[in-house]
Amino acid sequence: MKSEIKLFENGKRLDGRMPDELRNIKIKAGVLHRAEGSCYLEWGGNKVMVAVYGPREAIPRHTQNPLRAIVTARYNMAAFSVEDRKRPGPDRRSREISKVISEALESVILVEKFPRATIDVNIEVLDAEAGTRCAGLTAAAVALVDAGIPMKDIPVACAAGKINDQIVLDLGKDEDNYGSADLPIAISPRTGEILLLQMDGHLTQEEFDKAFDFALKGCHIISDLQKKAILEKYQSEAGGI
Amino acid sequence: MKSEIKLFENGKRLDGRMPDELRNIKIKAGVLHRAEGSCYLEWGGNKVMVAVYGPREAIPRHTQNPLRAIVTARYNMAAFSVEDRKRPGPDRRSREISKVISEALESVILVEKFPRATIDVNIEVLDAEAGTRCAGLTAAAVALVDAGIPMKDIPVACAAGKINDQIVLDLGKDEDNYGSADLPIAISPRTGEILLLQMDGHLTQEEFDKAFDFALKGCHIISDLQKKAILEKYQSEAGGI
Amino acid sequence: MKSEIKLFENGKRLDGRMPDELRNIKIKAGVLHRAEGSCYLEWGGNKVMVAVYGPREAIPRHTQNPLRAIVTARYNMAAFSVEDRKRPGPDRRSREISKVISEALESVILVEKFPRATIDVNIEVLDAEAGTRCAGLTAAAVALVDAGIPMKDIPVACAAGKINDQIVLDLGKDEDNYGSADLPIAISPRTGEILLLQMDGHLTQEEFDKAFDFALKGCHIISDLQKKAILEKYQSEAGGI
Amino acid sequence: MTIVPSIKRDYLAKLAKNGKREDGRAFDEFRNIEIETGVVSKAEGSARVKIGNTQVLTGIKMGIGEPYPDTPETGVMTTAAELIPLASPDFEAGPPRENAIELARVVDRGIRESQLIEVEKLCIEPEEKVWLVFIDIHILDYDGNLFDAASLASLAALMTTKVPAKRFELGEDYPLPIKEPPISCTSVKFNDVVVMDPSLDEEEIAEVRLTVATDKNEDIRAMQKGLNGSFTRDEIKKVIKASIDNGKKIREQLYKSTGK
């Protein structure tokens, strides 16, 4: 990450946001017919679709855990979701993201209720523009609720970062490319427990604390949007009767 | 498919054939030692070898169908069968052809007699020159009879097409490359049921009907050659005693 | 293999060795903590690490042999072990070497004692300089003893070859590249039985006999080094009490 | 390898005997179709198509590359389809299986053989540089009849694709040169009844399938028979007729949705 480019001027960011301001976020639950739970989320230029299947028997059997369900998140970028066409299929980056999202979701899902089962969380990034792993995890949480999977809490993710020595919330595209640090986190908003945490770049301990505060704040705002989306789904269903 | 090239002149085709004339076809049944049934077929410049194994237990077990046998045709082109060497192994084209041939053969094989079994039909194209899928299916049918697999009928395949606005039977190499439509079909000759049908190119409804008539006619001629080859095999075996 | 380059002059080889002289060999048994048996071997510029696991149940079950253990040697070259970086993972060469080493080791291991089991012999070439298959097999034998796997004998391997029409023992790097024949063998030193034998190049029958004599001689010298390494391991363990 | 659900078969067959389908449609009637274009900002063209609950998204990416040696002055198109596990409990992750390959190849031939894209206008420098067109089909929700949904989404995406000339410093962006689209219509047969635009339930009990692509002149541009059953010649004629009729209506909707 280089920092030569002017990303912050007169107290504002290139896209006009304040340092602690999120991009626009839209969440819609229950958008797919076949999936047991689903969510469509737009976050800035990101567009993400998530479908949840399960709990169902894990196959092949040697992947089963006799004491609890396994959670298999599969983060995938559509070939057309990025500037230069991406070859279809998982690459190393998407496999790592799938792993950390799976682990974060497993922290809150009541996996002990479903021994030998798998819960599959399919995250498709249709349009990508910085912050897709937070967008994917946030949408996945809503889809899990929509699927009726029992969870201790509804997890939520958000990132903070550093641009031109300034700590900012929710890096946008150029900020991600030319910024000097990125700190995506996921939390359980009820308890504040940290479920996902990665950091790339360069932060002093003080900067880390400030970035962490920003990201936490973002998480709580987005958490409200998640709950609103879930409520809307239930209300529309109730209204449909 | 382009049509600029002169493929039809003075009522004849480049290789001297009439519009409704087949290329030369030679069929020989029972040519391999290990296979349970086999057939070697030459059709114009095509050379095809087919070996049938089974019915035998399908492995791995999760591929079994408890009610009937599965038919697995495997169409493969030898690396040296084409002008520019082909990389060994299945490509998308050969996998699609394997699928449509498998489906066509399954229509006539009495699969209900062999639950949990697989019948493997290995089709090797040794020399390729337009029309290999029809050649492969036609040879596969003979090899299945040679293997003693019970069938409702002996399926047979043939194509018709369009060159320079003329409907012709059994496209040859240049006709396939520069013609404007190709219509391969496979039928059950006893009932006239259509087991395989694909069409690429551009046909009016009238042209389609004519091409279909041509292809049907071709099928019936080839059907006789199939039966002759099977008879020869039995006679040579009988003669051997 | 070309022979234009002067590899032998004034009765000596490029590295100063006599025709029947081995490169320096160092063997150390029991160098790894997790492995059930292990060996580190340096042979000229070669550095090889071997770890043995098993006998343990072969998985998946369809790979089991109900009457005896299977021996799975896995010869692998580290990406950094050669001049131009090698892509990680097995290639055709390493798979062939794995096969011939597996077969040679199976000749002496008492596989009947462990039905349904697998004995895994992992051979990692860390630094490569001509003769890695002999180095790998020789180290594997020591690791097997270290793992307590019962064997009829401790196998040992060595190669001879031809450079500038001269038969020599244990080809070095340039000799391997520019020599005109290479004859690696592995034997059971107690009985003289030949467990591995490959030959590339050009040898008259007389030259073959001489090369074979050289390789046998090399095997017996190295066999003593193997036994010394095993003894040292036991003594150091005994000394540790 | 699933066992044909015999109860479902009996139920649908009984309905069909009385001239009915589960969802009240006529035998030769499509479900409701929705076409939305420009749904992915990163793509040069994109469209989301719904046929009933089936939902397919096609995105078009373009790039620059070398032409094939035997066609040095024409652009190159590639079609890929993924039956991603998002869309159905039965789809698995991993490299495309036979069904996805057949789907991609049938859509690809429908576009290629009809010369929909004027690939000869996509040459930048003969033998050196041509435009590449990548057609990527994403199945989002699988409720039957993927062939037609995938084909229609791909047509709509291509018809609204802009060649990204600016990004490659080749002048202004301009619409992808396109000819007349052939419309694909799929029918299946079960218990001697042939129905158009099969639902998932109908597909699961189908014995044989036929896809027919026709153009605005009512000519046939592509056909593909599938599954291990058979058609009579008469049935094929009827399917062609119904495909032409439905094709007309769908073509109109496609034109309207893409502003043509």
Place this chain on the structure above:
Amino acid sequence: MTIVPSIKRDYLAKLAKNGKREDGRAFDEFRNIEIETGVVSKAEGSARVKIGNTQVLTGIKMGIGEPYPDTPETGVMTTAAELIPLASPDFEAGPPRENAIELARVVDRGIRESQLIEVEKLCIEPEEKVWLVFIDIHILDYDGNLFDAASLASLAALMTTKVPAKRFELGEDYPLPIKEPPISCTSVKFNDVVVMDPSLDEEEIAEVRLTVATDKNEDIRAMQKGLNGSFTRDEIKKVIKASIDNGKKIREQLYKSTGK
């Protein structure tokens, strides 16, 4: 997918309650570390690191290739890790699985994001030729805490790497240009106890893992949380503190071992 060994968990938890670890270490104490460089003659740089019984060998190979179009004047680095079956009865042959990929990517980001290698000095001819740096991590013996061992071995290997200019007829060999190394320290938590440099036993019962890379200015250069447990913010602060403290000592040893 192994079942957590509950007896081991109970035993280690009881010890921890009394402030103890199985091998007598303090909670924030590393095992003994050995660093040996120049262990592979064919490699441009190499190092073998032992942390307790865990043993990792990293080899560096360099070559010449094309730069990425968007960074035409900088060298290219690639990191690969193989959990070869040599190192553990649980590692399998075959393409890298999730664990190996995460390991390689965390080490890679640690080096890349800290700009350890001065890649802008590895340009030979802009847009045409740059140096490629291949970092290959070989796990030889797995007894816990691969992240730190792999990271440290890679640092030591890079710090002793010679650019093989002579082999490519580009003048004399010279040391790979390197900046300050960030030191990676990993902690895990089980039964509300957080321990640094987990042994294999501790890893097997760990609920959550945190790796923190810090530099000599006590700044944070990379973090990675792993496993399906969670940390409180307070625990994270403590882990950062302990990582800085251990990082200092390890950095000294690294400098000494590499002659810097």
Place this chain on the structure above:
Amino acid sequence: MTIVPSIKRDYLAKLAKNGKREDGRAFDEFRNIEIETGVVSKAEGSARVKIGNTQVLTGIKMGIGEPYPDTPETGVMTTAAELIPLASPDFEAGPPRENAIELARVVDRGIRESQLIEVEKLCIEPEEKVWLVFIDIHILDYDGNLFDAASLASLAALMTTKVPAKRFELGEDYPLPIKEPPISCTSVKFNDVVVMDPSLDEEEIAEVRLTVATDKNEDIRAMQKGLNGSFTRDEIKKVIKASIDNGKKIREQLYKSTGK
């Protein structure tokens, strides 16, 4: 992993004790060999070889490509073998397994190390363009002794190969430049009996295998031991002798079949 069929072993061992083989051959006798060349019109060279019921077809394709950097003036040869499921109920589809790889590599070395193809005459433009020779071995019918059948089919195909210069606008086609072919003969041992040219039954009970390729000067050009049994040195000498003797006869037949 099949269990050695003990009844078959006992039967063949008893026969062998009386100096006999199942099919009446002497221990050092080959089955009948048929060689047919020019069997594939698309190939630059091709041959079908039968040894008893074993049947192998090798096709040669040639193309133009870049030489390896370290041999800028020599052509490139590649050998691939497929144990296609056509040939045996035990062969499976998919990428080549160990047996197919060993087969291809042994045939490849037999050709490469004997310098059969004069690759130094296959340079078109140093460092830029050389002829590529692809040797593709197709097993059609597997009844034992693939090594010798595959090797012989490859020799016959190469000896009748025409360099397709015309297709690449490089003048007239001409025969591939070839030197003296080494003939490969394979023996196996079971119950202390060594037999030449094993049938499938004999292979299935074989403990150890030895392939020896010899030239017309009775020199040894390649050897490969296989399987998990062992030979004594004396047995190896006898196998070499028998391989030279059989090699002579096969060489004569090869010359005759290829018109040399």
